[in-house]
Amino acid sequence: MFLIRSLLLIFSWFQLCLFYYYDDIYNETEVPGNETTEVMLKSDDIGHPRIRRNSIAFVGIIACAFLIVAIILSIVVLMVQQRKNRAHTIKGAEDFENKNIKLFSKSLEHKSFDGIMNLNNMDLTSFTTIETSKNVSLRMNHGFVNPDYNDIKKIAFAIGSNPDEDTLFNIKISLLTNREYHIAENPFDYQSNEFWKEIFKRNISLIFSFKSPYSFLLQPQYDPNWIFDLKETDDFQFSKIEEHKYMNTSIFYTKLSIKNVKLKTKHQVKIFYIADWDINTPPQSLEYFISLYNLISTNSGRNPLLLHSTYHPDSRISLYVAFAYIVESLSKYDEEINPIGILQSAKKTGHCSIMDGNDFGFLICAIFEYFSKKEIWEESKRIRKFKNEYARDGKIFNKKVMSIGMKYRNILHYVSRLLCDQKIVSYYGVVDKFCMYDEKVLSRKCSNFYRFLHSQLLGFIKVNGAVSDDGGEESMYYRKFIRYIDVPCYDEGSVMDIDKSNFNDYVGNFVHGNKFIYETANDSFRKFIICQSPMEDSFEEFISILYKENVCVLVIMDDYDDMVDNDNKFKFVPGININEPIKDYLPLSDNEIVYGKYKVKLCGYLSIYNKRISSAEYSIEKEDSLPIVFKVIKIKSFIKSVVYESATDFVSICRMIIEYDSKKCIFIQDHSGVSNSCIVALIIHMIDMVDERYAFDPISSFINLRQSRYMALRYDYQFLFAILVIVEYFSREISSFDSSIYRGVKEKLLYNIESLINN
Known part of the structure; x- marks a missing residue:
């Protein structure tokens, strides 16, 4: 002027x-x-x-x-x-802020694009399977991934203490960053009160919550808003005092007033909901991501911040945490910072999960874009070239997707992430994490099962203790309808035909199964009934349910490996053992079998697809009613013996099932009712959710299944096997996109599945 x-x-x-x-x-x-x-x-x-x-x-x-x-x-x-x-010139040793940024930039100057991307794989050998499973899969402290920083400081600085490496990193990162970052997923429903105690204890007044791909209606604890929509817990009362939506964005917030009814104290928390960034997908753009970081930083200031999602690992929180830790620590002036070392420590301690190449490339671009916009650093030719190459790869990706079909955009994003070995390893332990309950909760959710189990056990005791007047054993009979004592099924969605007023009158009507009903991406509904193979005493009840539910397909999973696994995994009800044969309740020729009011007939030719898969048409007639006709598919699966061949068989089975009208009911049975039958149901649910409107997320599908069928899938290899079948099912689309991705992901999945089976 x-x-x-x-x-x-x-x-x-x-x-x-x-x-x-x-x-x-x-x-x-x-x-x-x-x-x-x-x-x-x-x-x-x-x-x-x-x-x-x-x-x-x-x-x-x-x-x-x-x-x-x-x-x-x-x-x-x-x-x-x-x-x-x-400019990014350092004029003196006193300019530490620019020095760290320049040193990081200089370390990348002579690296190629692939050389920079390979930095993401540094020190991965230090992550053993056990460590990854422990850090990534299991809830730690009432939903919180990281400990309370104040607690660990007290422990670390206590006289005579010898803090471990993880504790030291937690202390270091709390000092290097502009604020304390707390990371949490939804706690179990019985931990909700403890979750809010942690909020009070850690003095958290701002929460950013990322949305879930689907809605979890049966068990809302897996809905992201569940923990924030509570009216009260044992110690707390909640009231909403403000709500606001940011203009032209999908971000809105609510402000809660929380009262501790025991201590008579109050606390306010502002909760931001981020609804325009899906899991397993990259952010919309660098500008969007940096704007989100600035929004969070502006609102939180120096105060503790909680990053929340329904469950971990969550790719969005991992990317955000990695970015925040690096850009904030690089700006510190008291020591020289190694950004890659910080990232590896954050992965090891579970602050962020394993990052794939797409995430890491975006992270590098975002770091230098942020410093460039802040005018702290002027990007070099090498970084500019890297950003251009990364952007070029993104354009090529979008161009390929458009040629294949936008419907497959999200699943192609997901499959390409599986090229990272540790991404697959992050699923280890998943079957022990979701929808598992203690005995008290199970006795309430599965009350009918335990009543029938009690009746069957009483029958066994009476038979084994019965003595006739002449001193000999008295011949008695009791009905057997439960195979395993520790595989309960929910009351919700039960398929047993209880239409009598007295429990003793329908004690034999129990069928171990549950309904699994959901809305597909095409806005239609699909209905499964997943059950154990019926025992001989419940054949009539099973046929009755097939008729009443208007079955269109019955899939019979015959797997000796599964029976052996369950013999080791589950406990048989007294009086039943592995040697007891599973009898076929369907006629194998032109003969018919009568079960009470129902008559079952073979009405079509037997078709044999290979030595493991066959099919035929059957009908069920009821007195004075129209008959129903349905297809029976039998499969002998040997997943543990021939993994890839079994995967192709499952692809064939799923294609056959999907051909049928989704409005009719699909029955799937196996020996335990929670093994191969559930694998098929999980695969079809994932297929039904492939759409550009929905993020592709196997864990969300798995949670949906387990909400309806308790203990569905008992082994980690079964979960990875379901993903392998998905890759095979969409092999044409994936190969058209990039054949090297298809081959690489298939090899990595096979390796991990076989490793889990053998170990």
Whole structure:
């Protein structure tokens, strides 16, 4: 502003000088009539006032010109100096903030694109399967992944303490970052009160919560808003005092007032809900991601912050935590920082899960974009080239997706992430984490099962203790309808036909199964009934349910490996053992079998697809009612013996099932009712949710299944096997996108599945 005013003043002076100069010239010229006569000054008129004034004006003009040039040069010099100040040059050892950034940038200068990306795989050998399973899969402290920083500081600084590496990192990161970052998933429903105790204890007043791909209606504890929609817990009462949505965004917040009814204290928490970034997908853009970081930083200030999602691992929180830890620690002035080392420690301690190449590439671009926009650092040619190559790969990805179909966009994103070995390893332990309950909760959720189990056990005791009058054993009979004592099934969605008023009258009507009903991405509904293979005493009840539910497909999973596994995993009800044969309740020829009011017939030819899969059509007739016709598919699966061949068989089975009307019921049975039958149901649920509107997330599908069928899938290898079948099911689309991704992911899944089976 000072320079502008100076220029205006000089320009005014310049105009004044010109005015005097030209005024004198014109005053020296006379024009009488049409003739012009010039009045010439004589040599002795040099001292004339006009001459002096003319000379002064001329000198003023020259001076003004020199001043203008000098000011322009000053402006140029100032601009050059400011540009130098913004550049990423370090002028001295005292500039530690820029030094860390420059050192990080310099370490990448001579690396190729692949060389930078490979930094993500540094020190992965230190992550054993056990460590990854422990850190990634299991809830730690009432839903919180990281411990209370104040607690660990007290422990670490206690006299005689010898803190471990994880404790030291937790202390270090709390000092390096601008605020304490707390990370949590939804706690178990019985831990909700403890969750809010932690909020009070850690003095958390701001929470950012990421949305789930689907809605979990049966067990809302897996809905992201569940923990924040509570009205009260044992110690707390909640009331909503404010709600607001940011203009033109999918981010809104609510403010809660929380009262501790025992301590008579109050606390306010603001909860932001982020609904425009799906799990297993990259952020919309660098601008979006940095704007989100700025929004979170502005609202939290130096106060503790909680990052929340329904469950971990969550790719969104991992990327955000990695970014925040690195950019904030690089800006510290008290020590030299190794960003890659911080990232590896964050992975090891569970603050963020394993990152794939897509996440890591985005992270590097976001770090330097952030510092560039802050004018702390000017990006080098190497970083600019890296960002351009990463953006080019994104454009190529989108172009390939458009050629295949936007429907497959999210599943292609997901499959490409599986090229990271540790991404697959992060699923280890998943079957022990979700929808598992203690005995008290199970006795309430599975009350009918335990009532029938009690009746069957009483029958066994009576038979084994019965003695006739002559001292010999008395021949008695009791009905057997439960195979395993520790595989309960929910009351919710039960399929047993209870239409009698007295429990003793329908004690034999129990069928171990549950309904699994959900809405697909096509806005239709699919209905499964997943059950154990019926025992001989419950054949009639089973046939009755097939008829009443209007079955269109019955899938019979016959797997000896599964029976052996369950013999080791589950406990048989007394009186039943592995050697007891599973009898076929369907006729194998033109003969018919009658079960009470129902008559079962083979009405179509037997089709054999290979040595493991066959099918036939059957009908069930009921007195005075129309018959139903349905297809029976039998599969002998040997997943533990031939993994890849079994995967192709499951693909065939799923294609056959999906051909049928989704409005009708699909029955799937196996020996335990929670093994291969559930694998098929999980696979079809994942297939049904493939759509550009929904993030592809196997864990969300798994939770949906387990909400309906308790203990569905008992081994980690079964979960990975279901993902392998998905890769095979969409092999044409994945290979068209990138055949190397298809081959690489298939090999990695097979390796991990076989490792889990053998160990």
